[in-house]
Amino acid sequence: MTWGNAKAAGSRGAWSDSRMRAAGAACAAQLPVAGIVAFTLTLGDDDYGATGGGAVGLICFLLFGPFLLPVVGLLHAAVLTLPAAWLGRLGAARLGRGPEWAWSLGCLLPVGAAWAACFAALGAPFVQTALWSAASGVLPVLHMAYCRRREERLGRPLRKVWILSGLTSLGLCVAVLGGAVAATATGLIKEYEPPRLSVEQLTGTWRGEDDENVVLRLRADGRAVLDGTPFERVGTDAGGWYDSEIARCHATGTWRVDRDRDRDRFPRRPAVAVDAKGCGDRQLWTVGGTELRPELFVSFGDPDSPDIEVLVRRRG
Structure with a gap:
């Protein structure tokens, strides 16, 4: 999986290249894992007779995922993670209590709620959308804070953020799929059986x-x-x-x-x-x-x- 490396960061503000790179890489890495976990949780559910949709979706993901994931990750960072980091930085600077990353985590909810309000106007449920949006930014915020500390210790921008995130995502996907296969083989995940109704x-x-x-x-x-x-x-x-x-x-x-x-x-x-x-x-x-x-x-x-x-x- 080749996700590419971004160029070295310039500024260290809330919207710096290094933060964008760290947040985008973390989001891109978590999406395949979240998708496979969601797929695993539905193995025992009713598929309503759809015979090959999952296989077609997996093939499409393997073909186009390595190219689309970086784009989606950077877009997610621009519209959710970095706005929350900017608000968190303002809160930490003005009140001076607690680390900046904790403030950023707390600001994910209002930013997620703002986007949820937009989707709610189109018919989406507000509460669920706000919570899922905020939850999707937790790992990128933490990864952004980790990368910033590493850069401060090394005195230079990190150069392999995308590659390491991609390899980590690939390893977690393989682990989850292996666990799903083992759980199915041992009967922990049972094949769906319809109810017998009189x-x-x-x-x-x-x-x-x-x-x-x-x-x-x-x-x-x-x-x-x-x-x-x-x-x-x-x-x-x-x-x-x-x-x-x-x-x-x-x-x-x-x-x-x-x-x-x-x-x-x-x-x-x-x-x-x-x-x-x-x-x-x-x-x-x-x-x-x-x-x-x-x-x-x-x-x-x-x-x-x-x-x-x-x-x-x-x-x-």
Whole structure:
């Protein structure tokens, strides 16, 4: 992995080249590790039948990651880490209490909150965005303070910050992947198993996870009421199977539990088969989620990157 080396720093202000280099290298180094940790934590989760999306994403990362990570790291340093360091330097200089790096850590939250307010205007959750933004700057701030102390002791700028950060990131990624493989082999991370729901547990009202206007009501007598549920409309002028038109169904019909092991998609999972006139072929809502939070979902399009509609149990 070749991330390159920046030129020697000039000034030692809050926005100096040396601080930018140290903060950018630390951010670029933490991103692959954070991504692999997040991927490892989802190994036991429901993938909703996506068969190759993770592999494609990994290949794209290996091809383009070494070129994009330095850019992302420097951008992160410019918009988050260095503004927090500048505010921390002002606080330490005026109040004279505590080290500058501690002030910088404390200033990550208001800077992260400012960016979170911008994203909240676009619909993102404010609190989570602010906390994650602030957390992403902790390691760059600490690395920046460490590099500054090293430079003061050596009397010259550090020359291999990017290379050392890249090697450290690579080593941590290998360690995390090795731990994930070992945990999977020993059973510490178990393969996802869908819940086994009885007819009584399936009976009731299911609404869209993201859009509660999507409703599927399964009656105890075998009747089904569909209100806004999606289905693939056949006989359109679409260019291929993956481009078929998705329509919305508003109808009544019947339902039953389908345990057909010969299905092409999700052969190991039970599903709810719904027949309703005018809603295409038989709809199969596959069982997912957990025992505590069961789900029904249907997928459309490319199996490697499908469009998913998820329903959860609701009262009423």
